[in-house]
Amino acid sequence: MSLVSFDAQKTVWGPTVRRLLLSNEFGLLLLIVVFGTLFYSVSSGFLSSFNLNSMSRAAAINVMIGFSMMAVIATGGLSLAVGAIGVCSAMVCGWLLQEIGMPWPFALIAAIAAGAMLGAINGTIEVKTRLHSFIVTLATMSLFFGIMIFLTQAQTYRGIPASFVSFGRMKVMGLSAMLGPALIVAVALIILYSFTRVGKEMLAAGAKPEAAMLSGVRVGRMIVLAHALSGGLAAIAALLLVARNGAAIPSMAGQQGQDWLLIAFLGPVLGGAVLTGGKISVVGAFLGAVLVTVLSNGLLLMQIGDFWLQATLGAVLLLAVLADLARRKFLERRAQ
């Protein structure tokens, strides 16, 4: 009897455990542990409370930036404008707080709405013109950023309430409180893509647009929604940065927001998102962003970061894309 039950367990758990061990998420977790151990052995300060707080704060922002790109990748597109949208949203928030005197919770909501609206503009242009999202968002990246610079005269908004800024400094169990919003958004996204019709339709629109259309999915609407979601998430990332910096700064994502691009792609791609759409992993994107943060921090601590940080991250992205390509070929071969 016991033998039978043992065999039964084996048949149930064997493939599950195997699938788990072969998953992207487990691989990322393993890499985080391996690199963490390596960096700790090189610099004991790696796990100091100061560094853990810094790292978790950076990770929270990187996770949100990754999510904003992942939302568009889900439908088979991409958005070069995530940085520009994020900065525009942050400047809207700064303007509402400083010039209008709006209470900060309302200013945050308005900023996220502004981000979603800019994202929706991207999606609408893409759907109406049938241009590739690369071209559309390349153009709107400059457009949004240029209008923002014109309207603000590149001035920083400093009138951020202390209670909001103190959130950027807050710690919970030694980690930055900014991880909280990132975790909440991660759970919300898991629910969206796994349990709601809209989320599943977004993925269907990305996987096979023609088939989705035949099944009654309004693909165009899903693309607009995905861009709006991306814009809203980019706004949240930017608001976390505002909390960190204590100001809404036009240069917070570099020229035209381009400094976010590498990190925006790294998280979701490392996490297993298929660039042609239809498959994403929220947990994977989260872990991917954490891995990138650990790598960045560790390389800086090893004092090879100054010159090699960007090169290393670029190489990681390239390797991830190649791994993704190999995985898809492997899956195709298995399907045949």
Next chain:
Amino acid sequence: MKRITTLLTGAASLALVAFGAQAETKIAHVPGGPHPFFADWEPASMAAKEDFNLGAADYRFPQKWELNLQNDLLESLVTQGYNAFAIHPGDPVGSVPTLNELVGTGAPVIAVSACVNDPSDVSFCLASDAGVSAYTGTKHLIEAMGPGTKKIAHFTGWLVEPNTQLRIDGVAKAAAEAGVEIVQVIADIDAPEPAEEKIGAYLAAHGSEIDGVITTAWVPAVVASNAMRRIGDQRIKMVAIDHDEVVMDAIRDGYVVGSMLQNPYGQAYVAAFAADKLLNGCEVSADAPFADHPLTARFIDSGAPYVDAGNVDARADVDRAMTEELMRKVEADFLSCN
């Protein structure tokens, strides 16, 4: 015998404690990003380490001019054990929370060559007064252009750089006082590609309509100096900023009237000296004679001398004299080491 041994052991212990109380200073000089202006910070760090017997004095810069990269670098430097900082802030407001965190670890932080907005926990700001320097440079330009109705163009740096708006205001003030018209301000060009493109295009289209050029950022100064040499007729008068050899040669050859210096070497060197003192018991004097500055009430003006054809070959002496004077001033007037 036992008493003597105990006494000796006690004395040795006291000496060790006293020695240990002197923290070994590890200072990091960190600019907002890579830029030729900061090239002198590395030799200044090395000289400071040697001259002040520091544990370490290193020049570390973010790979790009990006606030987040600078913040990440600064946080990692704390983890690496640096306990004093001389920093060119990436943003006058956005840098403050991170600099406050560094101060929170017990490290003295000095803002160098650009200031942060008050309130902040930085010890003080050691820099040339960008606004006054731009104002003075424009006055020299107006003098060089001579009497009459004059028009000038202003080429300057990144709009997000802490000093740029101060410089724009300084030039505007001097021009307004003299009744000179600023026909164009071209900003955001403190990199070779945008500077070449925009300055070249502007001078080609409107060079004949202006009488003078004032440049208040490094790269525009270099590009405009080359442009003046190419134009060649020396009708347009130009006053530059900083000490790039291209600018110095243009002054020697008469294509540029003069340049406003900032002495980045001296700023970094003296900042290391002051940070070491602050880490080891000194404090900022309660009655320190800080100068006025639009951003901070704790500003030490490191000076901005003017070089022209008359003293361009003695620039090294000018810098040396500035550094010595600055060092003397900081030690005597701004630090209290009882």
